[in-house]
Amino acid sequence: MESTSSHNIVRCKSGNTLIAETQMLISEEPLSIRVENTPYAVVMRTPGDERFLAAGFCLAEGLVDRVEDFAAIGYCEQMDPNVIAVTLTPQRREKVSDLLARRGYISQTSCGICGKELVKDLIQNMVPSTDTTRIDLAALLERINDDRMQDYQDLYRKTNSAHGAVLFSRDLAVMGLGEDVGRHNALDKAIGQALLENRLPQTVAAVLSSRVSYELVQKCARAGIGTIVSMSRPTALAVDLGGRMNMTLACISKEGDLLIFSGRERLVESG
Template structure:
């Protein structure tokens, strides 16, 4: 993870004092697929290959690590450009998808929340029903999220994501200036290590938007807990995909918005 030191002036009670502060780094990451530009995202430098792998999984460019034959920096010293090379079969399967000119922006006029959910549910399958998890231990994981956010402690400007298995062992954690990027990095590490099937619980520092639900659904993570509340559209999508969404409430309570039966509270 990356930060930059900056000399600043602190004004207090009318007096100015010099100080040094760590600021979180933010740089563009260009993602290229088959040598062609696909997307540019602003992110905190670090874990670029995991970031791109998680991004490609969320976008539907790949389904398994075997769809990727190459994941490399365009220049050995330039970590701001990563190229993904797909198998010949996968290239054929996602040829239309890679032509981003066929995309309709989901923020365009005439596109409503209902349409977004209907389109995403058609492209994603609901997560499987599984034995319930201990809700108290899941909440404890959410409350410990800051333990895996050293960059936030240093800069007070980083989002975090941590992923756990059914036994609440931490599998992967990541930080980034962007909440989407943090999740892509955490998922991407497990995806490249072929351990994503063990992911059962996701904790987030941010609010839950529908895009984060989409990423978790692509990763087949059934339970998502966050410090901040979800949007109405995120809950609508999660409910349609048989996912459990919850956020932190007052006095360390847990507010569950959909599919509450996946969390139980043993005496």
């Protein structure tokens, strides 16, 4: 399945000139995530990196804590590109049996849930960050300026409509990349790649093309990522949750400044 497709359009210039041209549009398809041979969730996503997406999703939801909790993860037996099958180890399956039974369970890391009343419930399933990594501010900003960010976003360059997530190590090496029509999916893909390729322990920062809502803070907290930098402002609930989780939240302003909402101590000036 292709992540983009070409469409014929008509461009109107100066209000009176019509020009026929083609535009690349980002694809959107459903992905069914099956856990232990049972449908668990359906997400709308851009085709590609389905294993990474499912792995990141499972980590965020609490179904796994580490890559060793997976017995298998891949396409279903029919090799349907829109179905990913996840099998857990017997020990992990027993530990998360309540989640698998979905007894009163509502996904907390997908769209559609909001409100400060969630924070108390959310932090019961997360551990505040103990990461003391210091990140050089000047080097970080150089890595994520507009020109450099597009180096990580092939889909965005083609369609101008993809969300992106980039994970960095302490020395700002890339640990994971994700692009998708959905900002949650983009982060799941990046985290899932780092998880399956055993680079998550070295990951200290996530840079996101979108605004930061509480779900994205939760995903990073579950992944042990202490710093989030976004291209748009976080929500108030995200800042509240990030503060409680001892995380660093910052964003790039329209003027190009870095606005730090919590965790100032992790971002240090050169020299």
